[in-house]
Amino acid sequence: MSDMLDELYRDVIMDHYRNPRGKKKLDKSDIHSEGKNPSCGDELEMDLQIKDGIIEDVHVGCVGCAISVSSGSMLAEVIKGKSIDEVKKIAEVVKKMLKGEPIPDDIEIEMGDLDALEGVKKFPVRIKCALLSWTTLIDSIDTVADNKERAFSTTE
Amino acid sequence: MGMVENTIIKKSAEKGVLDINKIRKDFPVLNREVHGKKLVYLDNAATTQKPRAVIEALVDYYSNTNANVHRGLHTLAEEATSAFEETRSLTAGFIGAEEPAEIIYTRNATEAINLVAYSWGRKNIRKGDRIVLTEMEHHANLVPWIVLAKETGAELAYIPIDDNGCLDLDDLGNIITPNTKLVAFMQMSNVLGTINPAGEIIEKAHKRGAITLVDGAQSAPHMPVDVKSLDADFYAFSAHKMLGPTGVGFLYGKREILDRMEPFNTGGEMINEVRYDYADWNDLPHKFEAGTPNIADVIAFKPALEYLNNVGMDAVREHERELTEYALGKMLDLGFVKIFGPTDSAHRGGAISFIVDDIHSHDMATMLDTRGIAVRAGHHCAQPLMKRLGVSSTTRASFYIYNTREEIDEFIASLVEIRRYFSNV
Numbered sequence: 001m002s003d004m005l006d007e008l009y010r011d012v013i014m015d016h017y018r019n020p021r022g023k024k025k026l027d028k029s030d031i032h033s034e035g036k037n038p039s040c041g042d043e044l045e046m047d048l049q050i051k052d053g054i055i056e057d058v059h060v061g062c063v064g065c066a067i068s069v070s071s072g073s074m075l076a077e078v079i080k081g082k083s084i085d086e087v088k089k090i091a092e093v094v095k096k097m098l099k100g101e102p103i104p105d106d107i108e109i110e111m112g113d114l115d116a117l118e119g120v121k122k123f124p125v126r127i128k129c130a131l132l133s134w135t136t137l138i139d140s141i142d143t144v145a146d147n148k149e150r151a152f153s154t155t156e
Numbered sequence: 157m158g159m160v161e162n163t164i165i166k167k168s169a170e171k172g173v174l175d176i177n178k179i180r181k182d183f184p185v186l187n188r189e190v191h192g193k194k195l196v197y198l199d200n201a202a203t204t205q206k207p208r209a210v211i212e213a214l215v216d217y218y219s220n221t222n223a224n225v226h227r228g229l230h231t232l233a234e235e236a237t238s239a240f241e242e243t244r245s246l247t248a249g250f251i252g253a254e255e256p257a258e259i260i261y262t263r264n265a266t267e268a269i270n271l272v273a274y275s276w277g278r279k280n281i282r283k284g285d286r287i288v289l290t291e292m293e294h295h296a297n298l299v300p301w302i303v304l305a306k307e308t309g310a311e312l313a314y315i316p317i318d319d320n321g322c323l324d325l326d327d328l329g330n331i332i333t334p335n336t337k338l339v340a341f342m343q344m345s346n347v348l349g350t351i352n353p354a355g356e357i358i359e360k361a362h363k364r365g366a367i368t369l370v371d372g373a374q375s376a377p378h379m380p381v382d383v384k385s386l387d388a389d390f391y392a393f394s395a396h397k398m399l400g401p402t403g404v405g406f407l408y409g410k411r412e413i414l415d416r417m418e419p420f421n422t423g424g425e426m427i428n429e430v431r432y433d434y435a436d437w438n439d440l441p442h443k444f445e446a447g448t449p450n451i452a453d454v455i456a457f458k459p460a461l462e463y464l465n466n467v468g469m470d471a472v473r474e475h476e477r478e479l480t481e482y483a484l485g486k487m488l489d490l491g492f493v494k495i496f497g498p499t500d501s502a503h504r505g506g507a508i509s510f511i512v513d514d515i516h517s518h519d520m521a522t523m524l525d526t527r528g529i530a531v532r533a534g535h536h537c538a539q540p541l542m543k544r545l546g547v548s549s550t551t552r553a554s555f556y557i558y559n560t561r562e563e564i565d566e567f568i569a570s571l572v573e574i575r576r577y578f579s580n581v
């Protein structure tokens with residue numbers, strides 16, 4: 001329909017949207033968090049299983065658009081099995097990429113499918129959609145540091 | 157009323173109620189392109205576009221008048237004050253108020269409702285009193301009452317909606333209890349388009365001795381309104397949704413009620429006499445208008461009202477009814493569009509909320525935008541209603557006097573193409 005849209009709705013994104021990874025609920029969760037995009041109504045819940053500083057399993061349940069759902073799905077795929085420190089770095093890089101900020105040279109991470117989110121930055125009003133799962137994740141990790149069990153995040 | 161509508165309908169069957177091509181020439185923004193396509197502006201329930209006369213009035217005010225109102229004795233101040241007050245008179249006439257002093261300038265409809273919740277509500281609502289709202293309210297007519305109820309210990313009750321998106325008034329006699337002090341409701345829904353039977357609700361409320369507030373943010377711009385014949389106690393609306401500038405709203409209130417209310421904001425302009433330990437209040441409407449108001453935008457609202465008066469609100473309503481009927485018919489014919497709200501154009505305005513398959517409203521709005529079509533996506537500031545409808549968001553197309561059938565054709569064709577595109581990417 002238009003090249004501009006093809007930039008946004010890349011195959012990888014649509015694949016994650018149609019078959020979101022991490023959709024399955026976990027039987028046990030170390031941190032439960034909820035994220036909301038108050039301006040549009042998108043909602044997300046995230047459960048993390050953490051052992052010895054490693055994210056062993058993750059559940060992301062997102063009611064939202066193609067961009068927020070696929071971003072959450074990529075997140076679930078990419079953070080599983082990684083250490084909290086690594087995950088923090090990835091989240092920072094994704095945030096920078098979405099906001100169109102330069103990514104420091106000394107950060108080397110495996111982006112995998114995440115590159116596909118690059119097209120979102122051409123649609124400024126949609127950046128929030130892609131950010132929802134990542135801000136929720138960052139708040140989740142911060143609650144571990146703060147020793148709390150639940151986190152609530154918003155993109156506002 | 158019935159007679160007038162009939163003649164308009166007859167006329168419209170022949171060639172349309174309004175000379176749209178002429179009207180469109182008065183709105184500069186309609187000439188612009190978006191992503192290389194001609195703009196199709198279908199987000200009028202959020203805010204409408206402005207005719208050249210409004211834009212020029214703003215420039216003219218700052219170029220030739222610009223002075224503070226009600227304070228100066230020089231020529232500019234006198235001119236600004238009289239233009240500022242002319243808008244008030246015209247606004248009073250537009251909604252059928254008894255006198256201009258019953259029109260209070262605010263920033264928007266939201267502030268008008270907050271004024272009532274603060275000044276009237278805090279004095280008249282007590283623990284155990286009931287405030288009746290409806291399930292379809294905009295946050296603007298919901299949150300102020302939730303806050304007030306929490307502060308005072310009053311209870312909230314809601315007039316339910318039926319599956320058609322209309323208010324179910326069967327149980328109204330039981331919902332408006334003897335302890336009900338206020339019934340506040342929208343006259344036209346910004347989500348469902350539904351036109352609520354305001355007169356009937358007000359009559360029932362008054363029988364119980366309750367005060368009524370009508371949120372006219374969506375109705376005043378789109379249909380004839382007469383607060384006197386409605387017998388509304390308060391009526392709130394915004395200039396920017398009816399061809400006017402942003403930053404100006406109105407609260408109409410019956411004089412006898414406004415007179416008994418305490419001020420909302422206090423400071424300059426709203427006082428009668430001030431001593432170091434004492435202040436009393438100016439007359440209506442100034443009692444509620446503390447500080448320097450939004451003079452330029454109030455003055456630039458006058459040509460907006462004149463524009464609507466020239467077109468005629470009956471004709472505005474009939475044009476939109478016709479467009480809505482046309483759009484609803486085409487959308488339903490597609491077979492894959494789910495519409496929220498009544499589908500009979502006689503009972504609704506031109507805000508159409510819909511969902512296509514499982515395409516999220518954001519994706520829909522982005523895809524429409526690449527075709528130059530501006531719509532709204534999300535919860536439309538009505539989260540409880542969304543929950544009641546069982547959806548997290550909808551896409552909304554909404555019409556005004558400058559929209560055409562050709563634009564709706566374009567919109568319908570886009571829905572078909574978007575659906576094909578989205579199922580294939």
Ligand SMILES: Cc1ncc(COP(=O)(O)O)c(C=O)c1O
Nearest residue numbers: 264265266294296346373374394
């Ligand atoms: C029904 C209804 N009420 C109130 C409002 C609030 O209007 P404003 O934002 O101009 O205060 C709106 C506008 O979005 C509305 O649609």
